[in-house]
Amino acid sequence: MTPIIFGLLVEAALYTVVISGVSIVIGFLIGMCVSAARLSSNRAFAIPARVFVSFFRGVPLLVQLLLIYNLLPVIGINVPSVVAAVVGLSLCTAAYQAENLRGGFASVPRGLLEAADMAGLTPFQQLLRIRVPIAFRLTLPSLVNEAILILKASSLVSVVGVIELTRMAQNLDTSLYEPLQLYSAAGLLYFIINRALAFAGTAAERRWNWGRA
């Protein structure tokens, strides 16, 4: 494996990171909205939210990607394949993040809200000042976890023709016939990126840990 080839893989890995990063952020925003809808007492919001979460967690990501990639042109939205891929990844991660957030909100100890009641905070103030900050910190570990999962899942967008790490390795293989080296190198790059993510995650958790050891 020459440095040039490895360099191509590294460049493709950057695409992977960007695609994953954008999807995670968009997915988080969508996930927050879905989570809020889920917690709403208005059934017109709560039920579609539940269906959304159930569908995007119950269908394999590959099928979701294929569906969205082929559906968008049919309904008249013509975007580059990478956009379709990001849409697919975002929707999928949104469903998982909505579940994580739901768990986070449910884990806020009731006593803290009672104390807020006694202090005179309105329900909205409690949501903003107590529930969201605490739920976020409780959800942080699963957020990091989800980021790692999306990074690995992004390998599937190679199937819809997006040039990222996996696709690059495949393309190089068709001309170089060195699958062992190429896919091992790709795997190694994925591994390194995941490790870095996990490390950053631990650091972030420590920073937001309210002074705990």
Place this chain on the structure above:
Amino acid sequence: MELGARVRFDYALVASKLPEIFHALGITLYTWILGLVGACALGFLVAVARRYGPRPLDLALGGYVELFRGTPFLIQLFLLYFGGPYAGLSLDAIPAGLLGLSVYGAAYFSEIFRGGFEAVPRGHVEAGECVGLSRAQIIGRILLPEMTMLVLPASVNMAIILMKETAVLSVVTVPELTLTISAIGTEFYAFVECLFLLALFYWGLTEICSWLGRIGEARLARFRFAAA
């Protein structure tokens, strides 16, 4: 809308494809169940070996677990199916898929079981040692039964994940549902409709499995003990 106009309910056409669809369903279920069994068995062995074996083995297996949990399943499949022959391992699509699924799943199951071992209160194990049970007996008659309840939710979760990963096997030409339905869809110019039905199928299967899992957990809940 274009979508609806292109749906053809030509029953003869659909009927002619049914055998192929059922075969594909069979492959999906076959690879899933066998892969699941393999993953559980291998994962359990790894967990036991790591806990009760020599330290170098623990570290080596730990490396395996980290590697297979830290890299995409697709890359692992490519390595096995396309790279295998260069290393002397030439497998057909289905066996490769099975092996890939098992080794991938085993990495996750080994962590689940490891967590299960550790979650059984130490006191229960010590009580077993005090009455003179052997290592094997403690594992078999105390740890395993107590663990089953503890690891059930995570295991059901993982089983469902593996079921969804069978779709990825389509990329290495395993003739399971995703590959087959996609091909049929292309043949009939009804790709989106077919894919949508495929999605509904997986969704239904996932929901049923989750539901069964919840029932299983409820049944075993009576063995729940007040641990810590």
Place this chain on the structure above:
Amino acid sequence: MSEPAIVVRRLSKRFGETEVLHEIDLEVAQGQATCVIGPSGSGKSTLLRCLAFLEEANAGTIEVHGEPLGFTEDAAGRRARLPPQRIRAVRKQIGMVFQQFNLWPHMTALGNVSEALKTVRRLPRAEAEARAMAQLRKIGLENRAGHYPAQLSGGQQQRVAIARALALEPKIMLFDEATASLDPELTGEVLNVMRALAADGMTMVIVTHEIGFAASIGRKIAFLDKGRVLLAGAPQDVFRKPRHPRIDQFLDTYLDRGAAMLI
């Protein structure tokens, strides 16, 4: 004798099938500490939580300085729920200290104490924090103002919780087993704060296991058993021998814990 701070009339509360409070009548006098004691399951915490409106009673009324709390009941027993603003207005006069402290973990001690001043009273930050510091100084924790709850001991956390409640200048303070979660050597610092408060003339309702403390600080003791007020009065009257058999039974378990100071 001024009018009572709290008047409870025929208060009843059910949790599903179980009746936890049965037609409780109780008067809490102003400027004094009223202690509620009794065996577990007697409903004392529930009673206190009803006073804070954290639980809603099924029947009966609570009046705080003449104002009904939560519900009004007419002569025929029909209940009408009051609007949220009125409930909040009454609640403003009440401060509560919880067994589990319930400090907000993502805020410092100063943050906890000043939060309501900033968010609810809408005081400017500087003033809110100045007032909060004054409260912390009163309980001796001003040098811990920047610490998070996780960095404080149990006794310190509870004292911060008391400061947090006091920062809003309530007229009545409720204590729900404030020392029950503390290691024995830490209860002293919290009890001292409570003693100082009582000496200052704060109206307090204290649910506690610390019988000796209750007898020494309480001007009125209410003994609850199985959801009913068995006996209520001055400590010497409640504890005087010959005692009600139930009280005897209850005190037996405490006498060897240092409550022998009781007559």
